[in-house]
Amino acid sequence: MSKPTTIRAVVPHVLMADLAEPFAYSQAWYRRRGAMLVEVTTAEGITGWGEAFGPPELTAPVVAWLAPLVVGQDAMAREAIWQALYNRLRDHGQRGLVVEAISAIDIALWDIAGQATGLPVHRLLGGPLRTEVEAYATGFYRRERDDHADYLAEEAAQRLSEGYRWLKLKTGWGLAEDIALTRGFRAAIGPGVGLMIDCNHAYDAGTAIAYGCAVADLDIAWFEEPVPPEDLDGYLEVKARQPIPVAGGEAAFARWGFRDMIVRRCADILQPDVAACGGISELKKIADMASAFGVRVNPHVWGTGVAMAASLHLLAVLPDNPPGLFPRPPLLEFDRSPHPVRDEATTMPAVSAEGRVRVPEGPGLGVAVDRAALRRFAA
Numbered sequence: 001m002s003k004p005t006t007i008r009a010v011v012p013h014v015l016m017a018d019l020a021e022p023f024a025y026s027q028a029w030y031r032r033r034g035a036m037l038v039e040v041t042t043a044e045g046i047t048g049w050g051e052a053f054g055p056p057e058l059t060a061p062v063v064a065w066l067a068p069l070v071v072g073q074d075a076m077a078r079e080a081i082w083q084a085l086y087n088r089l090r091d092h093g094q095r096g097l098v099v100e101a102i103s104a105i106d107i108a109l110w111d112i113a114g115q116a117t118g119l120p121v122h123r124l125l126g127g128p129l130r131t132e133v134e135a136y137a138t139g140f141y142r143r144e145r146d147d148h149a150d151y152l153a154e155e156a157a158q159r160l161s162e163g164y165r166w167l168k169l170k171t172g173w174g175l176a177e178d179i180a181l182t183r184g185f186r187a188a189i190g191p192g193v194g195l196m197i198d199c200n201h202a203y204d205a206g207t208a209i210a211y212g213c214a215v216a217d218l219d220i221a222w223f224e225e226p227v228p229p230e231d232l233d234g235y236l237e238v239k240a241r242q243p244i245p246v247a248g249g250e251a252a253f254a255r256w257g258f259r260d261m262i263v264r265r266c267a268d269i270l271q272p273d274v275a276a277c278g279g280i281s282e283l284k285k286i287a288d289m290a291s292a293f294g295v296r297v298n299p300h301v302w303g304t305g306v307a308m309a310a311s312l313h314l315l316a317v318l319p320d321n322p323p324g325l326f327p328r329p330p331l332l333e334f335d336r337s338p339h340p341v342r343d344e345a346t347t348m349p350a351v352s353a354e355g356r357v358r359v360p361e362g363p364g365l366g367v368a369v370d371r372a373a374l375r376r377f378a379a
């Protein structure tokens with residue numbers, strides 16, 4: 001029998017835009033940048049939005065393939081739907097594109113549940129533990145110029161003037177260059193600013209250890225993805241043989257993908273991405289597992305306002321780890337690299353002069369999607 005929350009349609013949107021200035025991380029250049037948003041509508045006309053991390057033209061067909069399994073189901077049965085989708089493709093898609101597609105559907109179902117009940121997602125999750133979080137600025141990518149230290153310093157000055165107190169530098173350009181770049185960047189921003197480094201698994205364990213040791217005096221909060229995500233023994237080596245806390249997990253998927261990282265204590269800080277690891281439902285389970293093992297969680301975020309809002313609702317309920325009168329709450333990753341689709345198609349939260357972001361308070365995710373922009377960027 002049809003309920004008001006019976007799912008009527010699941011529609012993937014592939015969105016793409018050219019970048020005014022290309023940028024690179026240690027694995028590839030970006031000349032275009034896109035997003036894959038999923039629109040789920042119910043019999044009563046509620047629209048929920050989800051998003052998948054990963055190449056939009058590859059995740060969208062997976063969503064389209066899964067859609068018939070979702071249409072006709074009750075959107076409130078998020079857990080049942082998640083399990084049905086994962087189990088249907090378990091033999092073929094335990095990580096990567098399939099789990100990213102499931103993530104997008106799951107996020108949209110949480111958006112619907114919030115709108116159907118008139119509650120923000122973080123209240124459905126039992127929160128809030130906190131109503132605002134401190135943000136760190138991701139950016140500082142490589143450009144097609146030679147004056148890397150100069151434009152990175154300019155970008156840092158801009159972010160600091162906007163209120164951010166934590167900055168994450170992209171590295172992975174070669175050991176000697178990384179050491180010089182990191183030392184120059186710390187000198188440019190001064191001693192009072194939080195600094196993280198992220199080489200996007202550009203190194204093997206030995207090189208990562210040499211890099212970490214060479215910049216360990218620069219007060220670096222974490223060293224992100226030092227080695228490839230499959231190399232858990234490499235993570236353990238890097239963690240043991242250089243002093244900077246190790247972070248990783250944006251390329252790990254679902255509870256089973258994080259289980260070994262957690263049990264073996266491969267990282268000090270886990271970074272599941274809500275649009276990749278299995279959605280809001282799965283990230284909460286991963287965070288609770290991490291809590292039981294004393295591992296901190298700082299979600300990875302690199303998408304539009306949909307992924308940002310989903311992450312903020314989770315950040316509202318992630319446990320302080322460890323708890324105490326003066327805990328160290330999780331930080332919000334605020335990607336400031338160019339993303340025309342994000343900027344024009346979705347609403348983004350504001351950063352305060354103190355570098356803080358409020359958790360959305362409207363029903364559901366609390367994010368608005370501009371349909372004219374969806375048409376403009378449709379690929």
Ligand SMILES: [Mg+2]
Pocket residue numbers: 198200224225250
């Ligand atoms: Mg990263």
